[in-house]
Amino acid sequence: MKFKLKDLKVSQLELWLAWKMLFSRRALFGGSAPLALGGLILGVACLFVSMAVMSGFESTLRQAMADVTGHVRVVKTTRTPDPWLELEEKIRVAEPSLVSTTRFTSIEAIFASQGVISGVLIQGVDQDRYQQVLNLNSRLIEGKIQLAPAQGNSKALALIGRGLAEKLKLKPGDSFRVVVPISNAINPGVFKRRIGEFQISGILDLGKYDWNERFIMTDLKSTQDLAEIGDKYMGLILRFADIEESRKAGFRLNYTLGRDYWIRDWRDSNENLFDAIKIERPTIFFVVFIIVMVAAFNVSSTLYVNVVQRYGDISLLKSLGVRSLDILKIFSLQGLLIGAVGIIFGSLLGLLLCWFFVWGQANLGLIQGSVYKIDGINVEIRFIDFMGICFSTLLICFVATLAPALRGARLSPVEGLKYG
Amino acid sequence: MAKKVLLSATNIYKSYSQGIGELQILKGINMQIHEGEAVGIVGTSGSGKSTLLQILGTLDRPQSGDLIYEDKNLLSMPDQELSLFRNETMGFVFQFHHLMTELTALENVMLPCRIGGLSHDESREQAVDLLNLLGLAERMAHYPTQLSGGELQRVAIARALVRRPKILFADEPTGNLDSTNSGKIQDIFFLLKEKFNLSLVVVTHDLSFAQRFPRVLRLKDGQWFS
Numbered sequence: 032m033k034f035k036l037k038d039l040k041v042s043q044l045e046l047w048l049a050w051k052m053l054f055s056r057r058a059l060f061g062g063s064a065p066l067a068l069g070g071l072i073l074g075v076a077c078l079f080v081s082m083a084v085m086s087g088f089e090s091t092l093r094q095a096m097a098d099v100t101g102h103v104r105v106v107k108t109t110r111t112p113d114p115w116l117e118l119e120e121k122i123r124v125a126e127p128s129l130v131s132t133t134r135f136t137s138i139e140a141i142f143a144s145q146g147v148i149s150g151v152l153i154q155g156v157d158q159d160r161y162q163q164v165l166n167l168n169s170r171l172i173e174g175k176i177q178l179a180p181a182q183g184n185s186k187a188l189a190l191i192g193r194g195l196a197e198k199l200k201l202k203p204g205d206s207f208r209v210v211v212p213i214s215n216a217i218n219p220g221v222f223k224r225r226i227g228e229f230q231i232s233g234i235l236d237l238g239k240y241d242w243n244e245r246f247i248m249t250d251l252k253s254t255q256d257l258a259e260i261g262d263k264y265m266g267l268i269l270r271f272a273d274i275e276e277s278r279k280a281g282f283r284l285n286y287t288l289g290r291d292y293w294i295r296d297w298r299d300s301n302e303n304l305f306d307a308i309k310i311e312r313p314t315i316f317f318v319v320f321i322i323v324m325v326a327a328f329n330v331s332s333t334l335y336v337n338v339v340q341r342y343g344d345i346s347l348l349k350s351l352g353v354r355s356l357d358i359l360k361i362f363s364l365q366g367l368l369i370g371a372v373g374i375i376f377g378s379l380l381g382l383l384l385c386w387f388f389v390w391g392q393a394n395l396g397l398i399q400g401s402v403y404k405i406d407g408i409n410v411e412i413r414f415i416d417f418m419g420i421c422f423s424t425l426l427i428c429f430v431a432t433l434a435p436a437l438r439g440a441r442l443s444p445v446e447g448l449k450y451g
Numbered sequence: 452m453a454k455k456v457l458l459s460a461t462n463i464y465k466s467y468s469q470g471i472g473e474l475q476i477l478k479g480i481n482m483q484i485h486e487g488e489a490v491g492i493v494g495t496s497g498s499g500k501s502t503l504l505q506i507l508g509t510l511d512r513p514q515s516g517d518l519i520y521e522d523k524n525l526l527s528m529p530d531q532e533l534s535l536f537r538n539e540t541m542g543f544v545f546q547f548h549h550l551m552t553e554l555t556a557l558e559n560v561m562l563p564c565r566i567g568g569l570s571h572d573e574s575r576e577q578a579v580d581l582l583n584l585l586g587l588a589e590r591m592a593h594y595p596t597q598l599s600g601g602e603l604q605r606v607a608i609a610r611a612l613v614r615r616p617k618i619l620f621a622d623e624p625t626g627n628l629d630s631t632n633s634g635k636i637q638d639i640f641f642l643l644k645e646k647f648n649l650s651l652v653v654v655t656h657d658l659s660f661a662q663r664f665p666r667v668l669r670l671k672d673g674q675w676f677s
């Protein structure tokens with residue numbers, strides 16, 4: 032079969048005939064096309080949900096990192112206090128995409144309330160700056176985002192994780208105490224205890240189970256007082272214009288700031304997890320794609336039967352002037368049409384399953400935070416994933432139809448005209 | 452004045468392989484079809500009538516011989532060119548109507564026009580004219596399963612003629628019809644032949660039909676028999 036490139040252009044007639052042969056009442060109710068289509072829809076839906084959940088997991092984790100820990104952390108490795116505004120300016124000059132910074136200090140403490148003892152991490156941040164760096168508003172589930180104590184109130188305000196609040200039955204307005212072990216400057220093996228008292232201003236869903244169980248955020252001054260460190264701070268939390276670019280900025284800051292600083296970006300603390308996701312995404316895509324490949328074999332066998340059943344029609348079309356190449360195109364188009372319809376309905380089914388997955392997390396507790404270390408997974412449908420699903424499905428359907436289409440194209444015009 | 456020769460077949464041989472040997476179907480057939488001429492071909496089963504018709508209609512190729520339409524050698528034409536030629540020049544009616552069951556009568560008749568590259572509106576206009584002429588105005592939107600045997604064959608005739616071909620080939624067109632419908636279809640063939648100045652080549656078993664042709668050729672064992 033010789034042909035030129037322009038002959039491959041699909042005409043309206045070929046598309047119309049392919050559609051009629053595939054989705055006419057006779058074909059739909061008398062053939063195996065609906066079953067083949069059903070298999071493909073299920074395969075595409077599986078692929079859709081797998082990719083959406085994988086992307087959602089990655090995004091959930093990344094968003095939690097960005098919201099709670101910031102994009103990049105610059106931690107001093109020396110005890111010498113630095114004028115932090117000078118440090119910020121130095122970073123801003125080196126990285127113009129820097130949006131804002133806040134100082135921070137973290138201390139480990141023991142939380143004791145109503146007979147329950149729990150280890151917690153208290154993080155102090157600049158009360159007038161942290162909102163520009165961290166995104167806690169989106170994580171508030173009760174109370175309000177406030178770290179600065181109200182006038183006349185001596186107690187420091189704190190935001191606590193959801194798990195901690197549930198475990199200790201705390202709500203906004205309640206007070207709690209923490210015990211901080213302070214090591215002796217002369218004899219580091221000797222500790223004295225300091226007790227800090229906080230009032231809860233809000234309860235946060237921090238996105239990760241262990242954070243929710245032990246995270247307390249308060250203002251920097253309260254933390255410094257509690258730890259008796261004067262005006263020292265551990266480092267800066269940075270926010271950049273773009274989270275992906277912030278990693279590159281972090282790498283560059285390693286060189287800009289030198290050995291006195293330790294740079295960690297949002298990905299570093301969960302590097303293994305993010306690496307695993309990166310490897311798992313194509314692996315899961317391939318494994319689930321096997322379902323689509325199996326479905327494509329069904330499409331192929333359906334078209335084979337279709338070609339055999341349509342010997343008469345093929346011969347007739349040839350007698351009317353349809354070329355062998357056109358027959359090839361008509362049957363290949365049928366495969367592509369099955370693929371396209373499979374993608375449309377498979378994606379709709381996938382969306383429905385994604386919705387059920389999200390609903391199930393909220394209402395059926397599908398994701399146990401204590402087991403999976405994450406309280407909930409969003410689903411995210413990425414354009415690139417969707418295009419990958421569309422392209423690979425159409426490609427496999429096209430390849431699957433080539434054999435039956437070639438058989439139809441090679442049929443002699445007189446072959447099917449012998450019988451009625 | 453002698454009419455122009457439209458199609459000329461010379462020394463046509465056709466055989467099919469059968470086990471270890473070859474079955475000779477046509478043995479050096481020569482014939483000419485003139486413009487506007489009606490030719491009936493009769494013969495016993497297996498004499499090669501249908502095979503000859505398929506070769507004359509370029510649906511099949513002989514082992515050897517020449518097939519000339521006006522000054523074109525049809526057997527040397529590539530498949531693509533031959534398909535277009537067939538669409539524009541030849542019409543076919545078969546014993547079985549071979550209408551596509553997914554398409555309405557109108558869509559079936561429009562099909563050759565669409566294949567030939569005519570627009571939907573042009574195709575529809577020509578198909579409607581012909582269906583009206585054949586008394587099928589009320590049946591255009593019907594599917595083949597909703598039509599009677601005679602109506603099906605009339606739709607098939609309309610489909611064969613919608614491109615206004617020069618030659619109409621019919622292979623046992625009344626073979627599946629009762630005598631009443633057979634008579635009607637025969638009348639239609641001759642009526643349309645006159646109306647469109649068609650050359651008509653009909654293979655038939657029906658002697659009453661064959662007797663209506665001014666020229667009848669008899670085929671026996673792949674050769675003309677007088």
